[in-house]
Each structure stands twice: as C-alpha cells, then as structure tokens.
Amino acid sequence: MRLSQIFATIAVVITGCILLYGVSDFPGFGDPHSPANAGVPGSESVSQYFITESYGDTKVPNLVTSVLADYRGYDTMFETVVIFAAGMAIFAILGAVGGGGQPREQSEEPFFVNGDHSRIIVGTTCRLLVPVIQLFALYVIGHGHYSPGGGFQGGVILAASFIIIALSSNLNAALRRLSEANYLRIACIGILIYAGFGVLCQVLEGNFLDYGLLQPVLLTDGPEMARSHSMLGVEIGVAFTVTAIMFAIYANLSSRGTLRDGL
C-alpha cells in the first residue's frame, strides 16, 4: 500500500466516523414526522404544502411532475441547460479532433450478416424491441402527469432505443436515423421550447414560467388547466434535449469523437 493510500484511508475513516456520529441525531427511517417530511413545529415543511395543495393549484395528479415543472420550473429549466451544456462540452472536447464534417464512406452493415448467427439473434431481437421501447418512451413523456414519468425519464428511454440500434448494428445505422446535425438541432429546440414557455408568460405581462397566464393562449378551462398543459409542453422540451444529448454522449464517446465505426 502506497503512502498516499494510507493517508487517504485515515482521512476517509475519520470523515466516516464523524458522519456516523452525526447519523444518530437523524430521524428514524420512514418517520412521517421527521423535519424533512413534516417540518419543525411552527414551520410546516414545504412538501406538506405540495401534497395537500398542488392538485388544486395545477390539476396534475403526479405531484412529482407538478413540483418539477411548475413550483421548481426555473430549477428544472437550468438542469436541462446543464445537460445541454454537458453535451456541448463533449462535442467540443472530442469533436475538435474528430474531423467531423467529412462524408462517412463506411456503408451501413445490415442487421443480418450471413453466417454470423449471434448477429442474427441480436439484430432480430433489437429490431423487434426498438419500436416498443420508443412507443413506451413516448407514453412515459406524454403520460408524465398521471403516472410515474416525465421528460427526463422518457427522454432517456428514447435515447436508449437509438443506442440499442447502434449497439446491435453499428453507429452508422443509428446516425442514419438521428444524424449529428439533427440531434444538435433537437437539443437546441428542446431548450427553446422550455424557455419559450417562460418568455411567452413574460409577453403576457407576467413572471417568467408563470404558466397560469397562458390560459388565453391555450384556451383552457382555467389557469390550473393552463398550468397542466404548459407542464406537458415543458416536459416535451426536456425530453427533446435529454434524448438528443444522451444519444450524443454515446455516439461521441463510443467513436472517440469521430462518429465513425463506434464500438
């Protein structure tokens, strides 16, 4: 064991002991009246408000979605921007040396390669699975209000379907369906959709991302339903960006930025 590892072990053990000592002051596991769940006397936890009032405010049964896209909409918007920025960073780090822009001569390998039986099984399975996965992803995005789901989860599932295409055949097969220009475009459009909802509220003389004001635009029954529909729009924006960037991360990492051959 090297000297640095011994010091690291000492530091980690001391930190761990301090944290474990602090743990004994924490509320018990599953305690519904812990400060995080119920607040302290005299000051109710904000999560209590979310559970009791958010359906009345937004008409969205999935409380996680309503908190994510409405109460914490500003936060979620910049989380999406972080993902976008991460995608751009990977593009800048790896793409700079990749020599992209040149035409890719390599032809797409078919799903079925004669004589390679493992390829036939994998290719057929993936070809059957991919449409189902994509349909499920769209369901998760669109049904995020009523069931577990939303833009982030659905976007990742949708990106996974493209990654499966790339894994079962090769990267070109996936890039033919979602090309580099297109995923960059989709990533930008996603952010613009999200920010657009915010700006639209400002145009209607309200606060940024105050969806209730969109009632005259969306022609809904009341400001609550306007919030509900705006959340769907915002989630779709998130899904666009997440899908594009997750696939971009895979495509760039697996081909060292060249977007050729892949794994």
Add this chain to the structure above:
Amino acid sequence: MAEFFQQSFHAHFNFWIYVILMMIGLWALIAKNNLIKKLIGMSIFQTAIILFYVSLGVKAGATIPILDPYGNKEQAAAYAEESDPAKGKNEKKGTEEKGDSSYVGKKSPNPDIMANPLPHVLMLTAIVVGVATLGVALSIAQMIFKEFGSLEEDEILEIVKGGNVDD
C-alpha cells in the same frame, strides 16, 4: 459501544449505508491511481447522495406521491377520514369538476399517506445530470489517454514533468 451501535444502526441503517457507500466513493476518488477508477468512485459517491435524499423522503406505510384518478380505495378512505365532509364541499372548486375521481371534491390528501415528493424531484434531475457530467468526465479521460497513452495518474504526472524539462 455495542449498545450505541445497536441503537444507532437499527433506526438509521439507511444513513449507515449512505455513509459507508459515500466513504467507498471518497476513498476511490483520493487513493485510486487510475482515472477511470476515480470516476467509478465519483459515481458511487453520487449514488450515496441519491440514496440519502430518497431515504429522507420515505414515510412508513406511505404510497407513491401520485393521486390516483381511478379511485384507490385506501387513498379515498384516508381522504375521507381526513376531510370534514361539510367543510370540504364548499372549499374547493373541484366539486364542480366532472368525473368521479376519488380525490376530486375532497378537502386535501393527508400528507402522511404519501411519500415526500421533494427529494424525488431533486434526485430525478440529479440522476440525469449525473449521467451527463459523467459523460463529460469520460470524454476528458479519453482525450487524456489519446494525449499521454495512459490513464494512470503517476505516469501522466511523470510525462507532464518530463515534457516541461524538455521544453
């Protein structure tokens, strides 16, 4: 000592696991020589924090924080128990809404029957952002490998130092 251990561990085993996972990650970040192993440590560290947040929001016997539009019997009973029927009718506009959803028209759900939604929201974004930042880290590692032909920290340091002498 044994008494402390039993008392602390029994009620707080989720926090114990979080601390242990976090320390494994921290140790890997400090002590490991290989950059990819450091990144694995970072991911373990991140997972520990996600576990910490999610386990904070757990309520014993509570369900997921989604109101059931198709009428969950237990939930409906809990609402009925909580809400004062005479008061509940006038308070919310929900009474006028069409549809017989179990929660429409009821005063409000009892917070104790649903898990805390806030940690779920925070961790939902943290997981996806974690994947994206891990991607950035891996791409930097790839470039380092391309530049130095190694992912071992000491070898890279040697090359960097040697290169300075040459210049």
